[in-house]
Amino acid sequence: MSTFRPSSTAFAFITGLLSRTCAAQEVAALTPLCPSQVSAALSQRTFWSDTDLAEWAKSAPEGAYLAFDFTVVAHHGTEMQGLDIQYREGHAVTALSHRFSSLAWVKSGHDPIPLGFEFTVSKRLQTSAYPHHTASQSMIAMLERVRQAGIHFRDLVADAEFTTREVIAYCLEHGISFLGRIKGNSNFIYQGETLNLKSLEKRFPPGDCHYTEKFNWRSKRVAVEMAGSSVEIVIIYRREKGVWKAFFLISTFEQSDITLAELLRAWKARWGIEVIHRLVKQNLSFGQCRYRDIQAHRNWAFLVIQAFHAVLEVRKRDPELTWRAAQHLAAQEHRKFVLTALFPGSP
Template sequence: MLPITDFLSCTEPIDEFESLSSEQQHHAKTYTTGLVAASNKTVAGIAREILPAQGKRAVNKFLTEYDWDEDQVNHERLEELQKHGETRWSQDGYVILDDSVTDKTGKELPGVGKFYDHAEGETVWGQNLVYAFYADDKTAYPLAFRLYDDDDDQSKYDLARDIIDELEDEVGVPADTYLMDSWFTHDSNLTEYIESYGKDWVGPLRSNRQVTYGGEEIRVDALEERIDKTEREIDDETYKIWTQKRSISELDEVRLLIAEKVTEKEDEENPVRYFASNKIDAPSEHLIRSYSFRWPVEVFFEDSKQDLGFGDCEVRDEGGASRHWHLQMLAYSLLRLGPESNASGTQCSKASSIQVQLEYALKEVVYNLFSWVRDHPKQALDELMEEIEHLFLHSDGSDGSKGWYL
């Protein structure tokens, strides 16, 4: 990777964060630039590759020792997003509750343990974070998170309720509807908690959930075998659909929707999906369209793990790890505000990915390096390369290790 001679322009909003001192703003711009553009997104890698960084020790102290409130930084991040029409949230948007597991090798990291990773389809050693994410038809970004620790008393349902309290009581997210996967829909107390704030919810059911039908309690997948579904066209896709108001175990009376996507490809599996919602009178088309807004959170997890250092933090201090994830959310959001941001992508496609913004950031890194070279016109190219190498090798404050990190 090329040495990064200046902060990315997308980090400029950090200069307005009142919760950070000017020195802390410098470190925050260092870290977020590193998460976006550095090839090595650890503390050492960021300090080495970002030339304005003030050394590894300074970056590490910012992450683990300096006095700043990451929750306040997170609220300022969300406030910044509301200043721009393309990222401003609305009542018609959605809050998605989901969790993600990131693989780890260390045994002393906060919250580390054995967790089932749905993306991998197996149990892995890692960290598990519960997230709230916002999405609508023009933008998508993370809202808040909690680290799940199997040794603590709080369940993932408890953490989700904590997040809901923050979003509703402190942040004031106006979105009317929460979307969840089957894990969160399984907890009736969580759905009731959402309703206590006057909000709606939509979530899938596991196939073994019990439904009252014909005077008896049967599994929802057994019900699917007894009913006749009707074909409907929704957004150029064909579905076989059945829906009624029904009593579901743990959920009382809800809108039950059974849907199967129709495809002409013989080798493409389209399993029947079971959905529930407290939107009793909502049309099936609305429920299917609503649930499609869960897709951006999956793209966020993929982009964050592949390109923004989601799992690169090896800080053993829980506060430092929390700050890493908060800064990672900040980096993601700053990219959303970048000049190449495309907010018109549909909620069901990879248009919600940040790949375009990442490509722009790489171009900016190269441009900044060329500008740095241009500002030294009296030096021969070989001399400039030696100076770049010297700056790059010693930007972490070390006193003699050598190597070329391109």
């Protein structure tokens, strides 16, 4: 019987992700298991729990915002659990992909902190056993999981895909301050008149909006009513090729709680979740899972986040390190853990 701790296989996978050598045979070299046993462990065990989610949440810098998004990776392999592969005529590659609901702490000037990648069944992968959920349903389900894990948050930022009446109603009901990009065809009531965003833009041209030198943006907060609730539209003009172009945010923040400049900083901070997506795909092999089981994809995503946090720990000790250097050092440390069975926190 192996004397390795139960987490040894997970540590081996994390080491492989950090080292960019995460094939089953390479991971097996760091364990007493054969490649087929390593593959079976990834498909059959559950490596993640809400306890880990709560631990990661403690890393949030003061004043961080909770950001939500989707990230998409291509499907590798010739089949997927519950679905025969679908080929496009004339193409040798599949047209299938995997979506993950993504959640993170973000704050400008700080490393973003991933909290979860939840496998979200796309329309093309859905079956009766694995139904597809809308963006709003996926977001609300993940926020419910966060709340049930005892993680307290107040401020939430998200892109236009998630700025729906369903999400806004949920945030208002639970006292969550929400800031999200809003689609151009949205209607609302302004001073008793039903308007769309283009109409509102004409009433508040760039010259009538506050200029923020730091971002080179002009912006204006406008109180409106949507779905029977009082919210704000934030008109933002940014200069593109010498012309002021508008985009729009919707906010449920109390005007007395946050200034316009703070709202703009919150929106700029949202970019941190995009940084996470780029780092995990380019540096931590997210999207390279070639297993057919949904459980394996869930575990892989969890281990990628563990690897990301391992790099964050190194950067916390030495903030001057580049991401690549910090990842290399984290890989060396984890290799020592798995080869000696002396894991962090063990006797």
